[in-house]
Amino acid sequence: MAINKIVANLEEAVADIHDGAMIHVGGFGTIASAPSQLLEAVSRLDVKDLTLVSNSGGFGIEIWGEHDIAVLHQTNKVKKHIVSAPVNPLIINDLEKKFRAGELEMEMVPQGTMAERIRAARAGLGGILTPVGLGTVIEEGKQVIEVDGKKFLLETPLKADFALIRAYKADRWGNLIYRGTSRTFNATMAGAARITIAEVEEIVELGDLGPEEIITPGIYVNRVVKRTGAGKASDDYDEVARRAAEKKAKEA
Amino acid sequence: MLEKFADKFRLDDQTMALRVANEFSDGDVVNLGIGTPTLASNLIPTDKEVLFHSENGVLGYGQICTAGEGSHDLVNAGGQPVEYKPGMCLLEHSESFAVVRGGWLDYTVLGGMQVAENGDFANWMVPKKKVGTIGGAMDLAMCSKNVIVLMNHMTNKGVFKIVKEVSYPFTGHQCVDMVITDIAVIAVTDEGMVLKEVAPTWTPEEVQECTEPKLIIPPDVKDVQLA
Secondary structure: OOOOOEOOOHHHHHOOOOOOOEEEEOOOOOHHHOOHHHHHHHHOOOOOOEEEEEEEOOOOOOEOOEOOOHHHHHOOOEEEEEEEEOOEOOEOOHHHHHHHOOOOEEEEOOHHHHHHHHHHHHHOOOOEEEOOOOOOHHHOOOOEEEEOOEEEEEEOOOOEEEEEEEEEEEOOOOOEEOOHHHOHHHHHHOOOEEEEEEEEEEEOOOOOOOOOOOOEOHHHOOEEEEOOOOOHHHOOHHHHHHHHHHHHHHHO | OOHHHOOOOOOOHHHHHHHHHOOOOOOOEEEEOOOHHHHHHHOOOOOOOOEEEEOOOEEOOOOEOOOOOOOOOOEOOOOOEEOOOOOOEEOOHHHHHHHHHOOOOOEEEEOOOEEEOOOOEEOOOOHHHOOOOOOOHHHHHHHOOEEEEEOOOEOOOOOEOEEOOOOOOOOEOOOOOEEEOOOEEEEEEOOEEEEEEEOOOOOHHHHHHOOOOOOEOOOOOEEOOOO
């Protein structure tokens, strides 16, 4: 039986997400890097008490007809949010409102520490040692370990039940490539969960993605689902690279 | 700003960004924080090769694109589309922070709330708010070779931001090397804060009035150096 990780639709991709699940949500905070269609599919499930791990708390506004992670706060799915950039100066988001109202728990994490805790889960490490956060609120309740006379904080791995990520192209083995800065936490979170689900612009034949270009090996990915609609957020990246090359040729 | 100086000339955001851009040399690896610091990527002379790093996973990007141009798959940490540049490369997030934590950044430029005379730094949360965005600031402030803080010299209400001791939640300890404000450039040294440059029309004594710790004022204080 050949390997085939492609599932028919978004509903099937997220069907087994359950009450109390811990979920990595990929992307940086921009809509183009967010697994926005998977997030919408989860928002339609009858689940509660989720723990989310993400870089951003989201804006909670619809962009190009798509939602960011705030859609899960708006639909009251979340018990706890582990996050690096929960709030932003532009808007008071749903996370901030709910946190202030005492309706959810939040754990604030420096961004590099978050990335490395996630990588540690995928890489089978028992934790990581980082100098970041020493002498700040981040140190509270954590073990300080000295190595060669330098102090570090012990930070534990973040292993989730599910990882929802966004990629550009996938093959049926789950090999992934990304576009531009939309690689971000998507590639970091792949494999750092029991089940990794990738939402992609395009599904290509096995072999179309060359070994030199594959960023995420398919073994980290359990399910691949093709996005519906045009994917407006991403369709201009190649054009930018093309125009840059054109400009360079003109200047030469 | 103090009431008595309210009508005095102050550097605008673009000029502060231009001043910080003047610090960088060929081959420097530089991270620009969200807000005013990001403007500096547009203000580098074309013959200077500075590698701008952004937390979201790009090294060597170009200028911020004109509104409506560029791609949302190539953005800086502020989410602004930036230009593709030959030699640029992309990094997943833990690799992007390996660059930060590993000490590969020559300069980090961050916005600030408070800088103390010993280089202590706070920039992520006003205490009464109980929630703030740390983002990449702690990694960047604690692990870069040089940390430059770009901020207004005082709050709008005339409260000191350059202080004897930080009272807000810490971003990092003794990590700031230089402060560039709307009225001055100050170096943080082992001896204390040294006033290096003042904005046009400002005297060192006036800058001191806007600064809580005692400044070291050498005889050769210059006007702000923009080139």
